[in-house]
Amino acid sequence: MLLGCIADDFTGASDLANTLAKGGMSTIQFVGVPKGTAQARCEAGVVALKTRSIAAADAVAQSLTALRWLETQGCRQFLFKYCSTFDSTPRGNIGPVAEALLQALPASVAVVCPVFPATGRTLFMGHLFVKDRLLSESGMENHPLNPMTDPDLRRWLRLQTKGEVGFVPHSIVRQGGEAVRAALDAEAKAGRRLVVVDAIEDADLLAIGAAVADQPLVTGGSGIALGLPENFRKAGMLSNAGSTYKPGKGPGIVLSGSCSSASQAQLAHYLLTHPGLALDPDALMAGSQKVTDAALFVRDHLDDAPAVYSTASPAKVAKSQEKFGRQELAEKIEHFFGALAAALVDEGVARIAVGGGETSGAVVTALKTESLIVGPEIDPGVPALAASGDRRVHLALKSGNFGALDFYDKALHALGEA
Incomplete structure (x- = not known):
């Protein structure tokens, strides 16, 4: 190295x-x-x-x-x-x-x-x-x-x-x-x-x-x-061997946790043609919105590449943070996304486009991925990734402000086919 x-x-x-x-x-x-x-x-x-x-x-x-x-x-x-x-x-x-x-x-x-x-x-x-x-x-x-x-x-x-x-x-x-x-x-x-x-x-x-x-x-x-x-x-040190990345095959979903202005626009664009489920901070913190409920929603809409999201406006985010605490709410949302991703991959989901750094970290950690092979660029700063480990899944991990308006559709296409 x-x-x-x-x-x-x-x-x-x-x-x-x-x-x-x-x-x-x-x-x-x-x-x-x-x-x-x-x-x-x-x-x-x-x-x-x-x-x-x-x-x-x-x-x-x-x-x-x-x-x-x-x-x-x-x-x-x-x-x-x-x-x-x-x-x-x-x-x-x-x-x-x-x-x-x-x-x-x-x-x-x-x-x-x-x-x-x-x-x-x-x-x-x-x-x-x-x-x-x-x-x-x-x-x-x-x-x-x-x-x-x-x-x-x-x-x-x-x-x-x-x-x-x-x-x-x-x-x-x-x-x-x-x-x-x-x-x-x-x-x-x-x-x-x-x-x-x-x-x-x-x-x-x-x-x-x-x-x-x-x-x-x-x-x-x-x-x-x-x-x-x-x-x-x-210095003559590079082998120029290239990447070993290969696209995946199987159902795809979107998980959006970023609340940036770019992520809000990207999610709104995606929801014009795909079903989506919003996380409710009140229900989430009360324990009445469960991972099993979200997994059921995804299963029911799997052919349409659904989105599950906590993305919201700054005003809504601030209100929820004031009510529940910034760190407490963030940890609850991250844990939810991680548990949901692990459950869905175990059920056959093969492609996941993730929006937000904290959300991406929660998802990759929950999947127990050891390393990621870097594939082609989807948008500036965001490559397609193939995970190693027990769960073979293809991922796009997007920083909140990155990506074009149609990022999520492009990402799922770049990760492979259904």
């Missing part, structure tokens, strides 16, 4: 795996930290954790465990992957995990760059944009778990870290890899080990990738990996 990656959620892991596979690296996504040795042909290993919304100390511990396993696989470089919208709170764990990885390797400096231009995530003057909106005006300020109210990543990250945060502006990035490398060295010498780096297009990410070729640690969204395969290719 050449590149060892630690992702803070499951959709982010598949997003990163997609980028690396498209770049020509033989890529495997692992569900949690594996117990054994990786497949011999694995050039990039992505360990998918579920740490995005947990306490910093727990996230650090899990990330260091993943790092130790990746080190035993012979990795030459490591990547800490977080969301392209930098999902975290002022007490979040992106900063603590990055600092812990710097210390453990050890590494003198690491870039911080969540940019993903293909989905409209750009960084300019240290401020993160979603398309033409500042992060704090993009809808992310209403995120149910990690509301993002400040687009200045230097300021946000400083709230989470012990050390000062560095910065490389776009005026330097556009000069190319050598200029970026020199700027990073200067920041490291000044004691600023985590360095926010501007990028507004893929060419910037390629320049940053070239600049970090010899650095032990890289941090960012999946876009930061665009230039990394080329570094290994230039």
